[in-house]
Amino acid sequence: MNVADSRRLASALEQLGFDPTTKPKEADVIVLNTCVVRQSAEEKAIGRLSSLKPLKANNPDLVINLMGCLVGVRGNQKIREKFPWVDVLSPPSDPEPLIRFLSERNAKQTSIKKQTEINTILDNGFNLPHNDLGHLISAYIPIVYGCSHACTYCIIPAKRGIEHSRPYEEVLNEAYSLVNQGVKEITLLGQIVDRYGLDLPEKPTLAQLLSDLHEIKDLKRIRFLTSHPNWMTDELLETVARLPKVCEHIEVPIQAGDDEILHAMGRGYSASTYRQLISKIRETIPGVSIATDIIVGFPGETEAQFQKTYCLLEELRLDVAHLARYSPRTGTFSARKMEDDVPESEKMRRFRLLEELQKKIATEINANFLGQSITVLFEEKSRGRWRGRTKTNKLVFVESEKDLLGQECDVDVYWTGPWSMVGTLAHPSA
Numbered sequence: 001m002n003v004a005d006s007r008r009l010a011s012a013l014e015q016l017g018f019d020p021t022t023k024p025k026e027a028d029v030i031v032l033n034t035c036v037v038r039q040s041a042e043e044k045a046i047g048r049l050s051s052l053k054p055l056k057a058n059n060p061d062l063v064i065n066l067m068g069c070l071v072g073v074r075g076n077q078k079i080r081e082k083f084p085w086v087d088v089l090s091p092p093s094d095p096e097p098l099i100r101f102l103s104e105r106n107a108k109q110t111s112i113k114k115q116t117e118i119n120t121i122l123d124n125g126f127n128l129p130h131n132d133l134g135h136l137i138s139a140y141i142p143i144v145y146g147c148s149h150a151c152t153y154c155i156i157p158a159k160r161g162i163e164h165s166r167p168y169e170e171v172l173n174e175a176y177s178l179v180n181q182g183v184k185e186i187t188l189l190g191q192i193v194d195r196y197g198l199d200l201p202e203k204p205t206l207a208q209l210l211s212d213l214h215e216i217k218d219l220k221r222i223r224f225l226t227s228h229p230n231w232m233t234d235e236l237l238e239t240v241a242r243l244p245k246v247c248e249h250i251e252v253p254i255q256a257g258d259d260e261i262l263h264a265m266g267r268g269y270s271a272s273t274y275r276q277l278i279s280k281i282r283e284t285i286p287g288v289s290i291a292t293d294i295i296v297g298f299p300g301e302t303e304a305q306f307q308k309t310y311c312l313l314e315e316l317r318l319d320v321a322h323l324a325r326y327s328p329r330t331g332t333f334s335a336r337k338m339e340d341d342v343p344e345s346e347k348m349r350r351f352r353l354l355e356e357l358q359k360k361i362a363t364e365i366n367a368n369f370l371g372q373s374i375t376v377l378f379e380e381k382s383r384g385r386w387r388g389r390t391k392t393n394k395l396v397f398v399e400s401e402k403d404l405l406g407q408e409c410d411v412d413v414y415w416t417g418p419w420s421m422v423g424t425l426a427h428p429s430a
């Protein structure tokens with residue numbers, strides 16, 4: 001979501017005549033887009049923000065914009081007091097404060113274009129991506145902003161505000177525009193992406209949106225994330241199975257394998273319903289890959305409860321598990337009402353156990369592709385190797401002198417590991 005927000009803001013800045021630079025010292029404007037989902041992310045953001053202070057001292061004209069969850073939807077006076085070198089505070093997904101600030105300085109600034117252009121950008125609600133996306137093959141489109149499902153540990157609803165879906169036409173227009181500019185793969189985003197449309201007057205579903213996006217001629221692939229076990233409909237799963245461009249990859253977090261912990265987390269399902277859902281996904285979508293998220297060390301989590309998570313992960317053999325150690329976030333229910341009583345060392349031990357287990361599972365799953373031919377969409381070349389993904393979201397590297405950017409090619413796999421595979425082009429003369 002933050003990558004999508006940053007790109008949208010970058011597009012607006014480019015339309016105003018700014019060029020990107022990789023050197024902070026050269027910048028006229030620096031935007032720090034922040035995540036605070038865990039304490040470590042917040043600390044990183046604050047560290048980065050502090051490192052910008054000398055730049056501002058050396059160049060008072062530099063505009064520093066702090067964006068995202070460190071600011072939150074309600075704004076934050078304390079942040080302004082603590083970091084006085086920040087010029088603009090922007091809530092998540094909202095480029096407007098920066099553009100307004102630059103607009104107000106426009107009279108003095110010669111580096112940005114005239115006021116009408118600023119007004120156009122403000123008026124169109126930042127929905128028009130810039131007409132030069134460089135070599136972007138895979139783009140994100142947020143379709144549901146905010147979240148209203150109050151998981152007891154999660155700061156996102158407080159920081160990103162209540163759930164609201166983007167209008168259907170707006171999403172379609174953005175997708176057509178991106179594809180016209182060379183994008184081949186679109187990933188639809190939402191905290192609970194399956195709830196898309198429930199708050200819109202016509203109640204369109206994610207499945208309908210996928211069907212309409214599927215009609216875009218030069219679009220090769222469509223993904224969506226993140227799903228919630230309670231909101232994945234049969235219609236959605238059948239649509240994924242039916243439409244060839246919709247990737248057979250599902251991101252559906254479980255968070256814990258113990259029912260009491262799931263209840264305390266406020267997730268709204270049990271381990272056995274999650275197990276049934278995984279079976280249904282696998283029956284409906286042949287060859288599907290599945291990713292999950294897990295939090296270890298939630299308040300009160302006993303060794304026996306952790307073992308249930310371990311055993312469930314071992315049983316389900318999912319393709320990917322994003323693991324996190326519980327981190328109390330000020331303002332959440334769990335931080336207020338539950339004691340963070342699992343010691344850090346114990347959280348780390350549980351984390352490492354799951355990490356080892358998942359590494360073993362992923363190694364075994366990927367080893368099945370050894371000697372096989374798989375189809376890969378190539379997204380970029382870095383350090384002499386082309387990097388791409390299968391529809392099931394497996395990372396694949398290939399060495400080739402050809403220009404494979406944006407191409408879907410068959411690859412013969414000769415090496416597999418837990419996190420990636422390496423192969424050669426199957427039809428090198430094609």
Ligand code: SAM
Pocket residue numbers: 037038153154155156190191192226227228253255293294295324325326327328329
């Ligand atoms: N919306 C998705 C869902 O319903 O699960 C996931 C979005 S959240 C940004 C990404 C992941 O961060 C979560 O799945 C969870 O595993 C992790 N997370 C959120 N709050 C956390 C906390 N307080 N401590 C540790 N991990 C956390």
